[in-house]
Amino acid sequence: MICQSSLALQNRMHKMSHISDEIKRITSGLPQGVRLVAISKYHPVGAIEEAYAAGQRVFGESHVQEIQEKVQVLPKDIEWHFIGHLQTNKVKYIAPYISLIHAVDSLKLLQEINKQGAKTGRVIPILLQLHIAQEETKFGFTLEECKQLIEKTNWKTYPNIQISGLMCMATNTEDMNQVRQEFNRVYNFFLELKQTVKDILPAFKELSMGMSNDYTIALEEGSTLIRVGSKIFGERDYSKH
Numbered sequence: 021m022i023c024q025s026s027l028a029l030q031n032r033m034h035k036m037s038h039i040s041d042e043i044k045r046i047t048s049g050l051p052q053g054v055r056l057v058a059i060s061k062y063h064p065v066g067a068i069e070e071a072y073a074a075g076q077r078v079f080g081e082s083h084v085q086e087i088q089e090k091v092q093v094l095p096k097d098i099e100w101h102f103i104g105h106l107q108t109n110k111v112k113y114i115a116p117y118i119s120l121i122h123a124v125d126s127l128k129l130l131q132e133i134n135k136q137g138a139k140t141g142r143v144i145p146i147l148l149q150l151h152i153a154q155e156e157t158k159f160g161f162t163l164e165e166c167k168q169l170i171e172k173t174n175w176k177t178y179p180n181i182q183i184s185g186l187m188c189m190a191t192n193t194e195d196m197n198q199v200r201q202e203f204n205r206v207y208n209f210f211l212e213l214k215q216t217v218k219d220i221l222p223a224f225k226e227l228s229m230g231m232s233n234d235y236t237i238a239l240e241e242g243s244t245l246i247r248v249g250s251k252i253f254g255e256r257d258y259s260k261h
Contacts, residue, residue: 039067040074042252047075050246051239057101057228059249061086065093067253072098080122080247084110091117103247105159108132116140122187122228122247123149125159127169130181137180144180147187147228150209152202154191163209170213175220183217185226185244186210190234199234203241210242 047056059080060068068079072095081087082104091100099119106121108129114121115136124130124146137144148169151160161169166186175183188206190199210227217224228245230238235246 038254039070039252043071043074043076046235046246046248046252054239054244054246057103057245057247058252059103059231059247060090060253061104061249063249063253065090068094068098071252078119080249084113088113111136112139115142115144118144120184120226121146122245123147123159125149125151125161127173130178134178134180142180143182145182145184145223147185147226148183150186150188150206152188152190152206154193154198160188163205166209167213170217170221182223183221184223185228186213187228187245189231190229190238196234196237200237200241203229203234203238203243207242 043056043058050056055078056076057078057080058068058071058076060071061080061082068090071079077097078099078101080101080103081090082102084106087100087102091098100114100117101120101122102114102118103122105123105125106129111129111132115133121133121144124133125148130146133144133146148166149160150166151162170183186206186209188202190202193199206229207227214224226244227242228247229241229243230236230246230248232248232251235243235248238246
């Protein structure tokens with residue numbers, strides 16, 4: 021009869037193998053220049069350590085307190101991305117170390133990131149979030165709002181932020197044709213903006229789109245950053261948060 025501790029060890033070994041296998045499977049299929057952001061929110065430090073052991077170095081979190089705790093105990097060469105809706109009053113906590121903020125959805129937030137970047141002596145890379153999905157719950161600029169912001173802002177007045185590109189979330193639907201159309205629309209908009217801002221925003225090169233259920237389509241439609249969580253780590257335990 022197998023004891024409970026042996027079963028627990030077997031389950032842990034199986035999960036470790038799954039995490040490692042998924043990291044390697046996903047990254048081996050990425051086009052050149054495309055990176056995987058492993059979405060580790062709500063997953064324990066141990067799961068991140070297993071992904072790290074498999075070679076993963078870029079992780080995404082969406083809660084400030086959780087990322088603060090993880091940063092303290094995990095390897096210092098991890099590149100932390102903030103992928104959730106960020107409140108302006110929380111920017112100061114992640115400004116000293118965050119590698120990329122994916123979801124800048126207002127001028128107010130952009131201004132606060134610049135302010136906190138100045139305080140910490142950093143230039144903080146950010147992505148502008150587009151609201152492309154047919155859902156009111158998603159945050160972000162419309163395409164026209166984003167274009168206006170890019171063209172009418174004097175970026176020299178924001179020396180402590182680096183506009184690195186765009187981010188979007190597709191509609192949560194089983195209609196993959198709709199998802200593809202949304203990603204394609206964003207990609208074409210991204211190319212248009214990239215051409216417009218190449219002289220004033222030379223770092224404008226990233227397009228973050230695609231999650232566990234649609235990242236393969238996002239890759240086909242030009243994404244440079246895919247945000248994959250449950251496919252790597254399994255379902256999250258929300259009861260602990």
